Amino acid sequence: MPDPVSNAPPAPMRIRARGRSFLALVLSPEAPLPLWLEGLDYQIARSGGLFTGKPVILDLGLLAETTPGLATLMDDIRSRGVRIIGIEGGSRHWPATAHWDWPETLDGGRPAGEVEIPEDPSTSATGPVSGGGTLIIDQTVRSGQSIQHMQGDVIILGSVSSGAEIVAAGSIHVYGTLRGRAIAGVGGQAQSRIFASRMQAELLALDGYYAVTEDIDPALLGQAAQAALNEDRVRVTSLPA
Numbered sequence: 541m542p543d544p545v546s547n548a549p550p551a552p553m554r555i556r557a558r559g560r561s562f563l564a565l566v567l568s569p570e571a572p573l574p575l576w577l578e579g580l581d582y583q584i585a586r587s588g589g590l591f592t593g594k595p596v597i598l599d600l601g602l603l604a605e606t607t608p609g610l611a612t613l614m615d616d617i618r619s620r621g622v623r624i625i626g627i628e629g630g631s632r633h634w635p636a637t638a639h640w641d642w643p644e645t646l647d648g649g650r651p652a653g654e655v656e657i658p659e660d661p662s663t664s665a666t667g668p669v670s671g672g673g674t675l676i677i678d679q680t681v682r683s684g685q686s687i688q689h690m691q692g693d694v695i696i697l698g699s700v701s702s703g704a705e706i707v708a709a710g711s712i713h714v715y716g717t718l719r720g721r722a723i724a725g726v727g728g729q730a731q732s733r734i735f736a737s738r739m740q741a742e743l744l745a746l747d748g749y750y751a752v753t754e755d756i757d758p759a760l761l762g763q764a765a766q767a768a769l770n771e772d773r774v775r776v777t778s779l780p781a
Contacts, residue, residue: 565594565595565596565597566596566597566598566599567580567596567597567598567599567617567622568599568601568602568629569598569599569600569602569603569613569617570602570603571602571603571604571607571608572608572609573603573607573608573609573610573613573616574609577616577617580617580620581620584620584621594623595623595625596622596623596624596625597624597625597626597627597628598614598617598624598626598627598628599627599628599629600627600628600629600630600637601628601629601630602629603629603630605630605631605634605635605636605637606636607636610634610636610637611636611637611639614637614640614641624643625643626643627640627642627643673691673692673693673710674692674693674694674695674710675687675689675691675692675693675694675695675708676695676697677694677695677696677697677698678697678698679697679698680696680698680699680700680701680716681696681698681699681700681701681704681706681720682701682704683701683702683703683704683720684703684704685701685704685705686704686705686706686707687704687705687706687707688707688708689707689708689709690707690708690709690726690727691709692708692709692710693708693710693711693712693713694706694708694710694711694712694713695713695715696712696713696714696715696716697715697716698715698716699714699716699717699718699719699738700714700716700717700718700719700720700722701719701720702719702720702742703720703742704719704720704721705720705721705722705723706720706721706722706723707723707724707726708723708724708725708726708732709725709726709727709729709732710724710725710729710732711724711725711732711733711734711735712724712732712733712734712735713735714734714735714736714737715737716737716738717736717737717738717740717762718734718736718738718739718740718741719740719741719742720741720742720743721741721742721743721744721745722734722736722741722743722744722745722767723743723745724745724746725745725746725747725769726747728747729747730746730747730769731769732746732747733746733766733767733768734746734766734767734768735765735766735779736764736765736766737764738762738763738764739756739760739761739762739763739764739765739767739776740753740761740762741753741756741767744756744767744774744776745774746767746768746769746774747769749769749772749773749774750774751767751773751774751775751776755774755776756776757776760776760777760778763778764778764779765777765778765779766778766779
């Protein structure tokens with residue numbers, strides 16, 4: 541007789557899922573739109589690729605349904621290489637926006653503070669490189685500067701000002717105060733860490749996961765601390781004295 545067990549259908553494959561948070565920029569156009577688009581062109585030219593590949597949410601809260609130029613605003617923004625993943629503050633039922641290709645609604649996001657757009661593209665990805673692909677910056681990174689290094693670690697011998705950004709494929713070491721944004725582990729290096737002699741970061745990101753100032757234990761602010769991934773969360777802990 542046939543074995544009834546062998547004729548049973550195979551058990552369904554287990555599906556594994558996990559959460560991952562990403563930081564999106566929010567653009568809030570203002571009237572008159574032609575002048576706002578001129579300002580956007582100016583910032584794109586001077587920001588060193590701030591919007592390149594970044595997810596952007598378009599906030600229409602400062603506009604009315606009769607704002608001149610609203611009908612072409614979506615195409616105007618997308619033609620500048622800005623990737624819009626969500627729209628808030630407006631309505632699909634406005635005559636000027638009824639023909640838009642509206643992205644799916646995104647819910648559950650939370651504000652992460654204002655992003656200061658760099659004013660000078662010459663401030664990105666520059667500095668001496670030592671052995672092992674480590675980039676060493678021997679001065680303070682000023683507000684508006686963006687240091688990007690995709691070959692290894694970044695070491696900052698000074699501080700990182702509010703509004704400044706450090707992006708690294710490996711770990712980030714700040715021997716002064718970290719007040720700006722530190723984005724480490726770019727490209728899947730989940731073992732990377734962020735170290736600061738005085739932790740006051742606006743944003744910490746590791747392998748696509750992020751934490752903002754409000755996520756850091758207040759007792760650690762201004763203290764020597766490190767950020768590491770633990771169970772798909774960016775966790776900040778103190779450094780040994």
